[in-house]
Amino acid sequence: MTASDLFQAQGLTKTYPGVRANDDVSFSVRPGEIHALLGENGAGKSTLVKMIYGLVRPDAGRMTLDGRPHAPADPRAARGAGVGMVFQHFSLFDALSVAENIALGMDAPPPRAELSRRIADVSAAYGLPLNPSRRVASLSAGERQRVEIVRCLLGRPRLLIMDEPTSVLTPQEAEILFATLRQLAAQGVAILYISHKLEEIRTHCDRATILRHGRVVGTVTPRDHSARELAAMMVGAEMRVVDRSGRQAGEVVLEVAGLTSAAGLDGTPLREVGFAVRAGEILGIGGVAGNGQEELIAALSGETTGRPGTVRLGGADVSALGPEARRRAGLLAAPEDRLGHAAVPEMSLTENAILTAATRQQLVRGGLIDHAAARRFAERVIAEFDVRTPGPGTAAGALSGGNLQKYVIGREILQEPRALVVNQPTWGVDASAAAAIRQALLDLAARGAAVVVISQDLDELLELSDRFAALNEGRLSAPVPTEGLTVEQIGLMLGGAHGMEVAHVAA
């Protein structure tokens, strides 16, 4: 603790029923630095920043900002004191215009014309172009974030909190964001930066405070440590290295051609999607959310059926079959939304196992459920995937997100599918559990299954997949080998230069 610190926290403690979210947390942020907060899910990062922003009040401990005590009663008071926050989710209003959204984040917004002028000024100063009269609903993820940042900047914050800002951005958009943050830091603004992306933190952050189970493990200079070391500090144990060996590509198992679908509500229709996956191979499909991922997994799982010949499994046309018939044929899927789509929260783990594994595991005999067999299967999933739960009778909704994710993926993998499609397999899962899930997917491929991994986590796709394709506005690029592919190249693929279409028009 030095006199030059802009913000200090001392002994912050916050307890929720059954959880100590923050336990004696002390750290400090200097003016002009980008300071990372690192930790697994549930390590207490969100609670900590919410206390700084006045959304949550600490049970014990104190904070100072600029040497003065900082104990905001609500976000308004925090903003008044010079704290700004860019949220990861839910802080924009889709139906309102950009200017209205920004006005809501200010305590005394000027009249419309004046506000528009100031938005234009800040936009120009930081290279964040925005049209104040556009409706937020029509903006891309990157533009939405721009709105949030401009909203914060108009309040002239001294301390800017950013909660996982790059999780929705393409690599190029993330670079632009960091350029803006550097510029702010150069002006003396302190930035508190939450992220799971260790490489990003190593490249861009000056210091990092690491949290584990609500306690501060240490404050380090991230450049001086490898991503593996940082991860080990977060988890408190050595990370498992994913083993990619022992796989050989065989016959084509899953073949998709000319897959076109109607858009669901607010969805993106698929346009002529085609790819082939061989036995023992993992195809990674990347893309920013909302570019057709949900539609693609629905079309592959059988939730929506397609025109004849669009989806083939081992040469047989399964396009017209529903999910149950496709499961029988050996094509399984694990959708992204684990509560509500992949599992029924109110039902027990055993019952949830029956829902997708009944046919392949013969859990139903003579029309009646074989509960003993179902229970055994559920127990096997729990044991092999290290699902932390009292037992198979527990309601799925009572499990933490990461544990339920392990269960949902394990349930499909243990059915030994010929082809498996997963969407966001490690979404919201902490680092060690994510490594376990990735290894299980690799092992499944090594046993001869064709695996399709749809994900927004590019590092995950680079780690897992043999070939990579980008899904952009419902179109899938031609798959390219992952080996030698850089994040920049992937970013360009995701940015979606639809060169083919332009060529068509020209010809």
Next chain:
Amino acid sequence: MILDWTTFLLLLSAATPILLAALGETIVERAGVLNLGVEGMMITGALAGFAAAHATGSPAAGFLGGAVAGAALSLIFAALTQYLLTNQVATGLALTLFGLGLTAMFGKPYEGVKAPAMPGGPLGINWVVWLGLALVPVIWLVLNRTRAGLVLRAVGENHDAAHALGYKVRGVRVAAIAIGGALAGLGGAYVSIATVLQWTEGMTAGAGWIALAIVVFAGWSPWGVLAGAWLFGGVTVLQLRLQAAGVAVPVQLLSMAPYLATILVLVVISARQKYARSASGAAPGSLGRTFHATR
């Protein structure tokens, strides 16, 4: 002589209860709350307003009484849905049943009693009708051009975000519910004091439900609500004229016409809006969802 000045006055009068109730519900739903108890609040306002007017001999006191009673009933809904986090649909339906039952019981002594005479207003249009008309641009202005209206819409659009920015979601909603209740009560009082001039059980006859439908089909816009209410009022007057002229159509069909026509026209309009993919006219994002501040 179906379209003359008198007919227009009748139209205005027939449209007023629904206009008032629907404007109130527009405010409530823009704040993200679905209160299906409009009918119950209207009938309560009708009885309380009639009783107050009868006791004081002043229609103005009656309208005030109706508004206060409607607001009071709506605060029960507010307490249940905003503090005890009950389901809004079920609570709203219960509120309607409660209002109908309550007024049936307490209304007995007022059956057959005549209301005090209504004073006229400018152009022979009484003050409550003027108030309803004036509220249309006022509510539009407040919703779209003031800070208070912006916060109200923000709360209705995304209550989590509004909370994260430090706005009092529950306070805004309780205030909106009370205003909605007051306007519904005022509309109900207009039925008993100014239109029918007496109290009968269940006299609002589904006007609250029509008001609810109008809010949705009007795309949550005060101007759309005005159009819907006039449409309903117009067909009501038309069918009364047709009945009086002895047209050979069953009376039941004619009585049905205002409800049927209003809903049909509004369905057609809102369906067109949907195809035109207009950004306005969409339901508030948090409509009907229970808000509970977490962590």
